């Protein structure tokens with residue numbers, strides 16, 4: 263049958279320099295859908311527990327979904343799975359742009375990279391052909407020059423490239439994978455690529471993604487675009503301000519953390535609002551690739567002053583939060599430059615900004631001094647420090663070697679009470695939404711499978727806005743687990759289809775289901791999709807349990823649990839995590855005492871092999 267899942271897998275063993283093609287099992291596609299959940303089960307099956315994330319035994323799994331490369335809105339995305347060098351746990355990271363669709367047009371649904379090349383290489387895929395090429399001349403180059411070089415090396419301007427910069431080569435645990443100017447940022451996938459001596463993957467595909475029922479698909483896609491247009495907040499707000507659309511609401515609601523999470527919101531935040539700087543900096547509204555009319559991304563240019571000539575795509579809300587609010591920097595041009603540098607050097611903007619903010623607080627408290635910081639005064643608000651520190655991190659030079667560890671490992675090295683304000687969960691720096699102002703968010707960070715990411719267990723921006731609309735109920739700890747559970751499950755399907763969360767939020771479950779069934783010719787029901795989402799949750803959880811995770815790991819920094827927010831509309835709030843977690847475990851089918859998935863939950867989902875593994879973990 264012709265349909266949008268080609269089931270083709272490319273496996274590249276860098277140690278052996280071997281390239282093999284195989285077929286993804288039909289049953290796997292039916293019960294794990296694609297994208298995130300399909301990658302989850304592959305990662306679980308292929309990796310042995312306890313491997314070093316930076317060793318040849320780790321894998322990078324580049325995956326697409328049944329809708330990638332089609333005309334579905336927001337479908338130009340790919341996902342990468344690995345064991346994270348940042349958390350030592352499960353990792354996935356998604357990015358928009360042309361790379362994912364190109365991989366599908368080349369005929370592959372998934373590419374697995376294993377082993378380690380003797381010397382730097384890049385993988386070139388052109389339709390069904392794949393070969394490893396010498397990356398010696400580009401090792402050391404930034405991500406933008408790398409992409410240019412490969413295009414000219416292959417004499418093909420249309421080739422799409424996912425690559426690393428110096429940060430990935432230097433094994434920074436929060437290095438990103440960059441395609442065009444878009445990052446698969448969270449969790450350190452860039453470091454895993456660097457550890458394999460893999461500089462880039464270049465893809466060129468000239469085939470069309472097949473659709474099982476083109477007429478039905480065309481009609482449902484039309485309906486989807488209509489639904490998005492009817493959601494006024496999204497249809498008008500995203501094209502103008504992107505993810506920064508909600509920043510004024512979040513800041514006023516005390517959800518945007520300032521000064522390394524000491525304060526909830528700031529009256530200086532207006533400088534960071536896209537509503538303030540759009541006219542001055544935005545050169546062009548841009549989108550990932552054609553199937554999306556929201557154009558949420560902003561090509562920005564600093565036209566004058568010390569940052570004149572800096573051009574980048576962004577910054578989004580998370581970057582304004584990390585380099586702006588967290589570091590107490592209100593110079594928008596400095597935030598733009600920090601964003602541009604992270605993209606070029608291949609760093610995750612959230613972890614980079616939060617680690618710098620953590621260092622600023624350590625300096626303020628005298629835990630580090632100028633003897634540790636190459637003579638610099640690392641003070642909150644000093645925007646001119648950002649480019650220097652970002653460079654040092656990417657090259658792990660001098661003080662940058664300490665910063666490159668991230669806030670968790672830094673705090674373990676420094677001690678002196680700094681652990682209390684290292685703002686991470688399981689080693690990943692937190693996204694820009696303070697759970698003290700919207701209690702359900704605590705579960706996203708504390709129980710999310712990839713650590714303290716705002717997307718880890720759901721969609722923190724939508725969830726924050728929904729909590730804010732409940733008035734003072736947002737401060738209640740009780741009754742919040744169901745909100746996180748529903749956002750988490752919905753996100754799991756979006757990440758598996760794969761669809762961008764922004765247009766996805768305007769689509770009904772029926773529309774999404776009809777798109778998937780028309781594209782694939784399968785007959786999934788809404789219940790089937792719910793079961794697939796639950797399978798994903800349990801596989802990711804089991805992966806982490808196999809690595810040693812138990813209930814005590816599902817926690818948050820002491821600042822959130824015991825130190826009230828100092829200023830703003832959330833002043834005095836803390837989080838009672840135990841109450842929240844009990845409810846969430848109950849709904850998730852996890853044992854209250856240990857946090858291990860219950861065996862009958864796993865068996866009901868058909869995850870018998872994982873149930874056996876969990877039985878062993880229970881006995882340990």
Ligand code: SF4
Nearest residue numbers: 336549550554558762
């Ligand atoms: S909403 Fe933005 S990130 Fe999402 S698909 Fe559209 S342009 Fe890309």
